[in-house]
Amino acid sequence: MIRRLEVKGEQVDLSETETTALRESNAKLFRLASLHNNILHQRSRQRWLKEGDANSKFFHGCINRRRSTNDIINLEIDGRRESSVKGMKEGIYRHLEEHFRAKGGTVLSLKSFDFKKISNVDNLFLVSEFKEEEIKEAVWDCEDSKSPGPDGVTFDFLKEFWEKIKVLSMLLANRLRLVLEKIISKNQTAFIKGRQMLDGVLIANEMVEEAKRRGKETILFKVDFGKAYDSVNWNYLEEMMKCMGFCDQWRRWIAECLNSASVPVMWVREAAKVLNCKVGVIPFIYLGLPIGANPRRL
Secondary structure, eight states, X not given: OHHHHHHHHHHSOOOHHHHHHHHHHXXXXXHHXXXXXXXXXXXXXHHIIIIITXXXXXXXXXXXXXXXXXXXXXXEETTEEEOSXXXXXXXXXHHHHHHSSOOOSOOOOOTTSOOOOOOHHHHHHXXXXXXXXXXXXXXXXXXXXXXXXXXOOOXXXXXXXXXXXXXXXXXXXXXXXXXXXXXXXXXXXXXXXXXXXXXXXXXXXXXXXXXXXXXXXXXXXXXXXXXXXXXXXXXXXHHHHHHTTOXXXXXXXXXXXXXXXXXXXXXXXXXXXXXXXXXXXXXXXXXXXXXXXXXXXX
């Protein structure tokens, strides 16, 4: 039915009844596919719980499969094949250094532009003291298995010890959400609740179809931003926030979220005291095996 209606829709305009039927059929298909994936995931977890923690063929198969998947035999660097570990490391380093480097060029002044701005009242709200209810709401709104940072600590752990932990990035996001409508145009699709990035593509497609139907000449202007976030200059980001009226303290908080990907050793030791656990280093020995060591040396 879905295929038939999609083919028909490419030839003529579907009726309102057919459009509704196609939408409901796609939604039903998506629900069934999600249910099927959940069943397969549960079955895989059952087998892992049964055999994954034992010295079994399945356990060693998982190790070998992951090792073969993660192992890099060689790389093509600058048109030549490199197989030495040193050469691959240097090639990867040069690639990432170039990829994430902010592009140079003339720095334009933004002072002459009239940006939408937030008020002083909004700034006072954004930088006011966080309430305990805000912290809990930010943590409980996230899925248990997700990790808010590069340390791998999941929200399940944070919920267990949430009274002792502050989640700054989520708190800032929750507050920022309340003032975004003052600086974001209603014409765009991103960063507006209820809208999706795909909406822009669908609208563009409808405009093209309408132009074809009416026989009108149309000009399409496409701007490709590429991987903008990978190479954005964070000083430029701060300048944009300044032009939109964000105060100094808020900009410092955002900079902390962007720049701080490590945790001071003192914080780790203090957290270990609170949680009554030890601070270890990798690699370490567990059941006679070196954990975190180079697998080639095992």
